[in-house]
Amino acid sequence: MESVRSHLNEYVTTVGKSPIRALFELSFDPTLISFAGGNPASELFDVEGLTKSFTHIMETAGQRALQYASTDGEPEMRQAAALRTTQMGVPTTAAQVLITSGSQQGLGLLSQTLVNPGDVVLVENPSYVSALQAFGLQGAEFKPIDTDEGGVVPEALDAAIRQWKPKAVYMIPTFQNPTGVTMPESRRRAIADIIAAQDTWLIEDDPYSELRYTDEQQIPISADPRLDDRAFLLNTLSKVLSPGLRVGWIRGPEEILERISVAKQANALQTSTVDQLVAAHYLESNDLQAKLDPVRAEYARRRDAMLTGLREVLPPGSALTEPEGGMFVWARLPEGFDASALVYDAIKAGTMFVPGAPFYVADPDPRTLRFSFVSNTPEVTHEGLARLAPVFAGA
Ligand SMILES: Cc1ncc(COP(=O)(O)O)c(C=O)c1O
Known part of the structure; x- marks a missing residue:
C-alpha cells in the first residue's frame, strides 16, 4: 500500500478526506437525526418553479x-x-x-x-x-x-x-x-x-x-x-x-x-x-428575494429552536455562537470534553454533529463542535437534541 502511495501526487496522499463528507455517507440512515451536513432543507426547494x-x-x-x-x-x-x-x-x-x-x-x-x-x-x-x-x-x-x-x-x-x-x-x-x-x-x-x-x-x-x-x-x-x-x-x-x-x-x-x-x-x-x-x-x-422570504423565516425559526435546545442539553459552562444568518451554530464544551470522542456515541444514540477539530489549520480546539440548524424542523431538532442529552451527560 505504501508503495502505491509513493507513486501518487504528494498532496493527494497528504490532504485528508472531509470528515463532513464521511459523516454525510452515514446521514442517509433515515432513522438518524443529523445536524452534521450543510444541506439546505429539501422540502423548501422550489421544485415547482424549477420544473417550469x-x-x-x-x-x-x-x-x-x-x-x-x-x-x-x-x-x-x-x-x-x-x-x-x-x-x-x-x-x-x-x-x-x-x-x-x-x-x-x-x-x-x-x-x-x-x-x-x-x-x-x-x-x-x-x-x-x-x-x-x-x-x-x-x-x-x-x-x-x-x-x-x-x-x-x-x-x-x-x-x-x-x-x-x-x-x-x-x-x-x-x-x-x-x-x-x-x-x-x-x-x-x-x-x-x-x-x-x-x-x-x-x-x-x-x-x-x-x-x-x-x-x-x-x-x-x-x-x-x-x-x-x-x-x-x-x-x-x-x-x-x-x-x-x-x-x-x-x-x-x-x-x-x-x-x-x-x-x-x-x-x-x-x-x-x-x-x-x-x-x-x-x-x-422569478423574484428570488420574494421566494426566499418564507425560507428565511423558517430557517430563523429553526435556528431559534436549535439555540434554545442546545442551551438546555449542552453541559453547564458551554458557549454558543448566535448566528444572524447562514446554517451553523458553533459550540464549545467545557474544559476536559473532547467532541470527537463523542461523535460515535451520538450516532449510537441516533443523532449526529460534526466535531470542530478538523476545521482548524493550527491548535485545534477539541472542545468545539458544529451544528447545522436548517435541515430539521424545530420538532425534529428537539427530538435529536433529546437523544444527544445523555451523550453529553455521560461524558
Ligand atoms: C464556505 C463555503 N464555500 C463553498 C461551499 C461550496 O458550495 P457549492 O460548491 O455547493 O457552491 C460551501 C458549501 O458548503 C461552503 O460552506
Whole structure:
C-alpha cells in the first residue's frame, strides 16, 4: 500500500478526506437525526418553479441545452450572475464573471491558478474544510489569522501579511462556515484598507449572505473598487436555490479570469449547459428575494429552536455562537470534553454533529463542535437534541 502511495501526487496522499463528507455517507440512515451536513432543507426547494424552468428550456432550447458550451459560462447565466452580484452591493459586469460548477469548483480553480507548492495562504482558524482541501491539493501552506466574535481581526491580518507574505488570504466574512460569525461593516472597511495596501490576493467566499435572519444586508469586502485588481468573490446558487444544480461563479479581474478559464478547460471543460440555462431562466422569471422570504423565516425559526435546545442539553459552562444568518451554530464544551470522542456515541444514540477539530489549520480546539440548524424542523431538532442529552451527560 505504501508503495502505491509513493507513486501518487504528494498532496493527494497528504490532504485528508472531509470528515463532513464521511459523516454525510452515514446521514442517509433515515432513522438518524443529523445536524452534521450543510444541506439546505429539501422540502423548501422550489421544485415547482424549477420544473417550469426545466420544461421551458427543454421545449424552447433543448438542442442547445444538451450540447457542449463555452468554458466561461452561458451568456444568460453570466448576465444573471453579474446582476445578482451587483444587487449584493458589488457592481459587476458579465465580463467580470466566470461561471463555475458550484463555488467549490471556484475554490479549486483559484487554487490551481494562484498557488504554487509552498505558498502561504492565510485562513480563518477554524475555516471551511473543503477550501482547505482545495488549497492543500496545490501544496499551500496554511497560516491562521486571529479571529474574534467579529471575524478576522484587522491588526492580526496586517501583522500576518507582513510576517508571512501570503500568496492569498481566504475569508468567509458573512455567516462563516463553521462558526456562523459575521464581520461588522466597520471591520470590512479596515480589512479592505489592509488588502489594498498589500501585495496579496483576497479570496472572499460568500455562499450564505442571502440567508440572513435580520434586515441588515452585509456588503462583501470585494465591493471596494480599490480591490478590483486583487479580489475574487465566490458566489453560488447552492444555498438559495439548489446545490444539485451546481451553478456558482467567480467575480474577479478579467485578465486573471482568462487564466482561470484555462484551468477550467483542463479540469472540466465547462459547467452543465442545461443547469446554467435553467438557473438563468429561473432567475429571470422569478423574484428570488420574494421566494426566499418564507425560507428565511423558517430557517430563523429553526435556528431559534436549535439555540434554545442546545442551551438546555449542552453541559453547564458551554458557549454558543448566535448566528444572524447562514446554517451553523458553533459550540464549545467545557474544559476536559473532547467532541470527537463523542461523535460515535451520538450516532449510537441516533443523532449526529460534526466535531470542530478538523476545521482548524493550527491548535485545534477539541472542545468545539458544529451544528447545522436548517435541515430539521424545530420538532425534529428537539427530538435529536433529546437523544444527544445523555451523550453529553455521560461524558
Ligand atoms: C464556505 C463555503 N464555500 C463553498 C461551499 C461550496 O458550495 P457549492 O460548491 O455547493 O457552491 C460551501 C458549501 O458548503 C461552503 O460552506
